[in-house]
Amino acid sequence: MSTNKQDDIFEAAMQLFAERGYDGTTIPMIAEKAKVGAGTIYRYFDNKESLVNSLFIKCVSQFAELLKNDFPANNGDVRAQFSHIFYRMVQFANHNPSALLFIDSHCNGYYLNEDSINVYNDFLTFIIRAIEAGQQEGAIRLLPSDALIAIVYGAFIMLFKMEQLGKEELLKELGESCWNAIRMI
Amino acid sequence: MSTNKQDDIFEAAMQLFAERGYDGTTIPMIAEKAKVGAGTIYRYFDNKESLVNSLFIKCVSQFAELLKNDFPANNGDVRAQFSHIFYRMVQFANHNPSALLFIDSHCNGYYLNEDSINVYNDFLTFIIRAIEAGQQEGAIRLLPSDALIAIVYGAFIMLFKMEQLGKEELLKELGESCWNAIRMI
Amino acid sequence: MSTNKQDDIFEAAMQLFAERGYDGTTIPMIAEKAKVGAGTIYRYFDNKESLVNSLFIKCVSQFAELLKNDFPANNGDVRAQFSHIFYRMVQFANHNPSALLFIDSHCNGYYLNEDSINVYNDFLTFIIRAIEAGQQEGAIRLLPSDALIAIVYGAFIMLFKMEQLGKEELLKELGESCWNAIRMI
Amino acid sequence: MSTNKQDDIFEAAMQLFAERGYDGTTIPMIAEKAKVGAGTIYRYFDNKESLVNSLFIKCVSQFAELLKNDFPANNGDVRAQFSHIFYRMVQFANHNPSALLFIDSHCNGYYLNEDSINVYNDFLTFIIRAIEAGQQEGAIRLLPSDALIAIVYGAFIMLFKMEQLGKEELLKELGESCWNAIRMI
DNA sequence: AATGAATGAGTTTTCATTCAT
DNA sequence: AATGAATGAAAACTCATTCAT
Numbered sequence: 001m002s003t004n005k006q007d008d009i010f011e012a013a014m015q016l017f018a019e020r021g022y023d024g025t026t027i028p029m030i031a032e033k034a035k036v037g038a039g040t041i042y043r044y045f046d047n048k049e050s051l052v053n054s055l056f057i058k059c060v061s062q063f064a065e066l067l068k069n070d071f072p073a074n075n076g077d078v079r080a081q082f083s084h085i086f087y088r089m090v091q092f093a094n095h096n097p098s099a100l101l102f103i104d105s106h107c108n109g110y111y112l113n114e115d116s117i118n119v120y121n122d123f124l125t126f127i128i129r130a131i132e133a134g135q136q137e138g139a140i141r142l143l144p145s146d147a148l149i150a151i152v153y154g155a156f157i158m159l160f161k162m163e164q165l166g167k168e169e170l171l172k173e174l175g176e177s178c179w180n181a182i183r184m185i
Numbered sequence: 186m187s188t189n190k191q192d193d194i195f196e197a198a199m200q201l202f203a204e205r206g207y208d209g210t211t212i213p214m215i216a217e218k219a220k221v222g223a224g225t226i227y228r229y230f231d232n233k234e235s236l237v238n239s240l241f242i243k244c245v246s247q248f249a250e251l252l253k254n255d256f257p258a259n260n261g262d263v264r265a266q267f268s269h270i271f272y273r274m275v276q277f278a279n280h281n282p283s284a285l286l287f288i289d290s291h292c293n294g295y296y297l298n299e300d301s302i303n304v305y306n307d308f309l310t311f312i313i314r315a316i317e318a319g320q321q322e323g324a325i326r327l328l329p330s331d332a333l334i335a336i337v338y339g340a341f342i343m344l345f346k347m348e349q350l351g352k353e354e355l356l357k358e359l360g361e362s363c364w365n366a367i368r369m370i
Numbered sequence: 371m372s373t374n375k376q377d378d379i380f381e382a383a384m385q386l387f388a389e390r391g392y393d394g395t396t397i398p399m400i401a402e403k404a405k406v407g408a409g410t411i412y413r414y415f416d417n418k419e420s421l422v423n424s425l426f427i428k429c430v431s432q433f434a435e436l437l438k439n440d441f442p443a444n445n446g447d448v449r450a451q452f453s454h455i456f457y458r459m460v461q462f463a464n465h466n467p468s469a470l471l472f473i474d475s476h477c478n479g480y481y482l483n484e485d486s487i488n489v490y491n492d493f494l495t496f497i498i499r500a501i502e503a504g505q506q507e508g509a510i511r512l513l514p515s516d517a518l519i520a521i522v523y524g525a526f527i528m529l530f531k532m533e534q535l536g537k538e539e540l541l542k543e544l545g546e547s548c549w550n551a552i553r554m555i
Numbered sequence: 556m557s558t559n560k561q562d563d564i565f566e567a568a569m570q571l572f573a574e575r576g577y578d579g580t581t582i583p584m585i586a587e588k589a590k591v592g593a594g595t596i597y598r599y600f601d602n603k604e605s606l607v608n609s610l611f612i613k614c615v616s617q618f619a620e621l622l623k624n625d626f627p628a629n630n631g632d633v634r635a636q637f638s639h640i641f642y643r644m645v646q647f648a649n650h651n652p653s654a655l656l657f658i659d660s661h662c663n664g665y666y667l668n669e670d671s672i673n674v675y676n677d678f679l680t681f682i683i684r685a686i687e688a689g690q691q692e693g694a695i696r697l698l699p700s701d702a703l704i705a706i707v708y709g710a711f712i713m714l715f716k717m718e719q720l721g722k723e724e725l726l727k728e729l730g731e732s733c734w735n736a737i738r739m740i
Numbered sequence: 741a742a743t744g745a746a747t748g749a750g751t752t753t754t755c756a757t758t759c760a761t
Numbered sequence: 762a763a764t765g766a767a768t769g770a771a772a773a774c775t776c777a778t779t780c781a782t
Contacts, residue, residue, distance in 0.1 A: 005766085149343075159335040233777065
């Protein structure tokens with residue numbers, strides 16, 4: 001519990017949205033978990049939809065920033081770039097499990113506004129650019145970038161949901177597998 | 186629209202649940218889409234929770250049956266078993282896209298009852314058995330079966346959500362990738 | 371209490387709005403007075419604002435219709451036209467006291483929509499036309515029609531609010547007074 | 556904006572109550588308009604009801620004082636007394652338009668307490684006394700004083716609401732009309 | 741069997757009021 | 762004294778469920 005009520009609300013909402021979904025979470029549930037009055041939530045957010053969008057943008061931005069920071073230059077070491085992305089994803093999953101689940105289960109929600117969608121697409125664009133650069137290097141298979149993302153992220157998120165990500169040796173194997181799945185043969 | 190109201194309700198509910206989630210879907214929405222009166226739904230199901238559970242069991246059962254039918258015997262051809270499962274999954278995805286999305290987005294719902302959970306676990310158990318048999322044959326890597334499922338199913342479902350599953354050549358590639366990811370090296 | 375719930379809601383809302391104003395009247399108050407569930411009100415009206423606007427249009431339309439029906443032709447008898455309007459106003463006040471109070475206290479509400487304002491202005495326009503015709507006949511003083519309306523209606527509505535309208539002899543006097551106030555001298 | 560916060564609050568509340576009514580005006584609205592914190596209002600008034608009552612008494616008292624000051628003695632010149640009241644009403648309307656609107660739209664409010672009602676009735680009593688004196692002089696028609704007030708005040712306030720009071724010539728005409736309406740014929 | 745109008749419990753949201761600063 | 766963040770009771774509104782037809 002921080003000294004900042006907005007953060008408390010964000011944290012409570014994130015956990016509840018991740019567990020029960022947007023529509024399955026009520027404002028009183030969030031208020032109780034955040035230990036604030038229900039009315040307080042409306043001092044920080046116009047309404048429930050505004051809350052979920054602010055939270056979505058915040059989470060996606062944090063995720064994106066983590067992946068972008070220290071991203072290896074395009075100097076030919078595509079494998080290093082892949083590792084960077086993969087292990088930062090793991091890091092994010094371990095440090096912000098609710099945030100990852102929240103993003104994953106809400107990224108297609110009918111309640112997302114244009115801003116949220118733009119931030120999410122910007123994030124995807126960053127990954128796609130990296131993939132395309134790798135493909136031009138001849139290091140990554142010439143499949144649609146969507147598909148390559150799906151394969152790596154799909155396996156990763158599913159494993160995370162099954163709570164198998166904590167296991168160190170499995171992680172390394174998964175990294176290997178995923179790289180093998182997308183690398184040029 | 187069938188001549189069977191219960192099927193109309195199932196179909197409408199499945200599509201709406203898949204698109205908007207359980208809590209984001211209202212009974213009047215389902216009634217309108219199914220072209221029945223809202224009250225009619227209560228002639229076929231005790232309540233909304235009963236409907237989602239019946240539907241879940243129905244969808245999972247259909248999925249399971251499709252995978253189990255003609256499943257290659259444990260005669261050593263683990264690769265054939267993998268292909269069977271993989272292409273039946275693809276078949277199910279193509280013929281019942283909403284059903285697959287519905288299962289995927291509702292399989293951890295707080296509203297699922299014991300029966301639903303059992304049916305789902307039975308289905309998983311069938312896959313796990315197949316994997317373990319494959320591992321005993323020495324054909325599949327000795328990772329936790331959860332993890333192996335996650336890798337294959339995760340990539341598969343993500344690709345499906347990105348609407349990339351229709352592409353024939355991609356499909357074959359994915360099948361290859363997945364097999365490579367789990368097969369004994 | 372009618373057999374028509376919408377009418378019951380209209381009637382209850384009209385009385386409460388007339389007594390306590392739009393913002394001082396709650397939906398549960400209306401529901402209780404109309405002997406319907408609170409939710410029922412939302413089957414007939416989108417929201418509270420929609421209710422007050424529908425009611426306003428209904429009341430103004432009834433008032434206008436009463437004044438317009440059998441309105442004496444423009445054949446020179448302006449005094450007869452005045453009497454018609456005046457006594458129809460009295461008739462409306464006696465038969466629909468709440469409706470008159472409601473119109474009077476809500477005709478400048480910030481919640482009125484374009485339709486309501488148009489219906490109200492159409493009604494005023496009818497009166498203004500009659501006044502202008504009377505002025506062209508040389509029977510009515512050449513003051514702004516707004517002012518002439520204000521004098522007659524102002525006195526009338528105030529007397530009504532003071533519950534003095536019932537007294538037969540007073541009524542006649544008021545009619546005289548008002549006619550004298552606006553007639554050409 | 557004065558240097559006196561209580562006056563700022565009074566002024567802001569008066570304008571808002573006049574425009575939107577008691578229930579349509581929120582404390583934060585008043586605070587913002589008065590440029591004080593919402594909590595500050597509660598240093599000067601116990602609660603919203605106390606504020607509206609204090610304001611009502613203040614406004615009615617000012618109005619009453621203006622009418623009472625220099626009121627011509629009962630020496631037979633009833634016409635002069637009428638003119639005094641009429642033009643002081645006009646003066647009040649021009650100098651304190653919001654105050655007049657506020658009094659007019661709140662004088663029957665369910666939230667008024669005994670004090671407010673007493674002050675208002677005292678004010679009415681002063682007028683009624685003047686009328687009755689005029690009637691005893693034989694200068695004013697023998698109608699109920701309520702009715703006479705209604706005729707004059709009703710026309711006056713309605714004209715004011717229609718923003719026609721500013722016109723000098725109209726004003727004189729209205730004064731004439733009103734006097735004619737109530738004077739003994 | 742089928743309907744959809746009606747309901748009220750439960751939701752989102754507002755706002756008078758309090759209180760720590 | 763003054764503030765405005767925080768609150769929760771009460772408002773507006775929704776929707777699962779019932780029931781008369």
